[in-house]
Amino acid sequence: MDVFYAYTYSTAGWLSLQSLPLIMVPRIMTTLLLDETRPASELEIYFARCLGFSLLTIAILTVMLTGSIPLNSTISEPVMTEDDSSKAPYAIPTLIVTSLFQGFSAFYAYTRYLSSGQTTFAIGMIGYSAVAAIGLWCVLFANGHGKISRKTGADKRTTGFPFKNAQATKKHAWKKSS
Template sequence: MDVFYAYTYSTGGWLLLQSVPLIAMPRMISTMLLDETRPPTPLEIYLCRCLGLSLLTMAVLTVMLTGSIPLTSTIAEPVSTEESDPKKPYAVPTLVVTSVFHAACSFYMYTWYMTSDQVGFAVGMVGYFALAALGLWCALFASSHGKISRKTGADKRTTGFPFSNKEAEKKHASKWL
């Protein structure tokens, strides 16, 4: 399985895992978060369900916009994550936005963990950090196939600055002589 699709499905699953309790059990969630013993207000229940639906929507959009779910009825071409692919032009921007979201949530959970020392925040921080790191890796290395030279097998987008590759230049010069 491609790392890009592992990131996509992991993001969708992580957000789905968080959204289901917020939608299905808002009274229990808001009661657990209260310091005093009282029933939650209708506004608290509304905000729990609204956050759950928002997370669920973000999970579905992430999976759809990255091309993990084909939106056409025919599958004629192999799946790729290139930016020029017309089937999923939003794959890389969605990847970047969700990676930034995971990084921000990881930092936010870290601040809550440091002030409260609750294990739940540490678990959430680790989950968000893992997804942010995987998203950063995908943005850096898995978003294009590179421009590989047929003659030398090297990536054409690299340069010799500040160090030049004398051996490669010698091999290249000897081919043409």
């Protein structure tokens, strides 16, 4: 499976996993995070459900905008191949925005864990950090395929500065010239 799609589905899964309890049982979720024992207010329940719906919306938009789900119903259009560097027109911007969201959320969960010591924040921090790390990897390395030379088998975009790249100039023995 492509790492880009793994990131897309892990982001959608992680956000959906968080949104479902907030939508289904907001009283329990808000009571778990309260310091004192009291029932959750109607405003807290409202905000918990709004947060749940927002997380679910972000999860669905992430899957749709990255091209994981085809948005057209016509079969006559050409199918995108693996050689295309962009999966969909909004794939890379969606990847960057959701990776930043995951990173900021991991940092916020970390600060909340340090101030309160609650295990739920530590679990959230670990989940957000894992998905943010996959997103960072995709931003850095999964944007396109390398330009591989047919003669040498090396990436054409590499340079020899400041050290000489002797491997890039050698012909590989396993490559047969036609």
